[in-house]
Amino acid sequence: MRHVGVVVFPGFQILDMVAISVFELANLVAGQPEYQVEVISEHGGTVRSSSGIEVVSRPFGDPAYDTVVVTGAMEIAPSSPGMLAFLNDALAASRRTTSICTGAFVLAEAGILDGRHATTHWAYSGELQRRFPGARVDDDRIFIVDGTVWTSAGMTACIDLCLALVENDLGTAVSRAIAKKLVVYHRRTGGQSQFSAMLDLEPKSDRIQSALSYAKNHLREPLTVEQLADVAHLSPRQFSRAFRDETRQSPAKAIEALRVEAARAMLEAGRHSMEAVAIDTGFVDTERMRRAFLRAYGQPPQAIKRAARAL
Incomplete structure (x- = not known):
């Protein structure tokens, strides 16, 4: 024991x-x-x-x-x-x-x-x-x-x-x-960030929250404005306006933040190739993922993966 x-x-x-x-x-x-x-x-x-x-x-x-x-x-x-x-x-x-x-x-x-x-x-x-x-x-x-x-x-x-x-x-x-x-998600990896894209967005209404939760659980899909608006039971125009009002971001920018966060967690777990991570998080190809990482972190995904291995 x-x-x-x-x-x-x-x-x-x-x-x-x-x-x-x-x-x-x-x-x-x-x-x-x-x-x-x-x-x-x-x-x-x-x-x-x-x-x-x-x-x-x-x-x-x-x-x-x-x-x-x-x-x-x-x-x-x-x-x-x-x-x-x-x-x-x-x-x-x-x-x-x-x-x-x-x-x-x-x-x-x-x-x-x-x-x-x-x-x-x-x-x-x-x-x-x-x-x-x-x-x-x-x-x-x-x-x-x-x-x-x-x-x-x-x-x-x-x-x-x-x-x-x-x-x-x-x-x-x-x-x-x-x-x-314990009614929690399976444990976060040690390398996962303490900061959450979902918390940073801070949607005020249940409709926008439900759209973001749907997006987080369906990152492999294209996640168009029309698709998210349907989840929120709003027209695309109403959804885009409400989304910006509540999160101060466009839907496209918010989805990219969710994808980058998920991709980083997968890379730091160390069990996935760059190609697999890009596909699983909806970036489709590694070049698109690389550009998103540079915008979010100022460094490419390879650098973040190497840093995680060094710990």
Whole structure:
């Protein structure tokens, strides 16, 4: 059985506790106890989160876990010497050391991120790099694996991180089954951007939202204005006007953003050829995809694929 220690401290973010559900469901899906999870803190007892919700924890003891998961916080504060010492002991004694969101600051303060690739919530990545220049911070990744150290982006990215941990241990089928039970899409790849084209567009009406959702799920199709207008139950003229009013973009530009985002995720997953990605995301040919990447990222898809392989 794999022993998982979830590290909390005063002011930790309660949302990070959802990570425990991934391991709980892994036991259920596997049909046997694969993980034993305990919440731990420096002194044990009740620990209050930033939201005021309290959790009961055990005090630090033997640092030899299979996986140590350090939670994040809404406000970053210095860690205690006891916390830093425990994490360094755990790094040496445990198979994996991980952090959620701003938990990366705790690992960095312990010196664990020196010379390592790491990520955190996009809003804090600049501060992490400034305070700990020895870390190699990437502000646009869902999670990063560097040796035995795993770091994740903020908030719900803890689900992606833990699904990836379980997939690493028990395989893709178990990870997918857990994602289904959690009612989430199968986990985002570590290289996927923290930013979402759908969120950036921010449609205000259900009609435009439904058209965009349809487009995201049918990227291989031509996706004409007439086709999307039909989904939104509007005339093409009404649809184009409403779309621009709500998203500040033309339908063509928005569809390109969705295609580029999907293509980038496929390329960073590393399992697809350029030609396959171009076809699957509706670009049809690699040259059209290359031009779209240059507009979106200022670099061709080959460069993004190489960068993902380097992590």
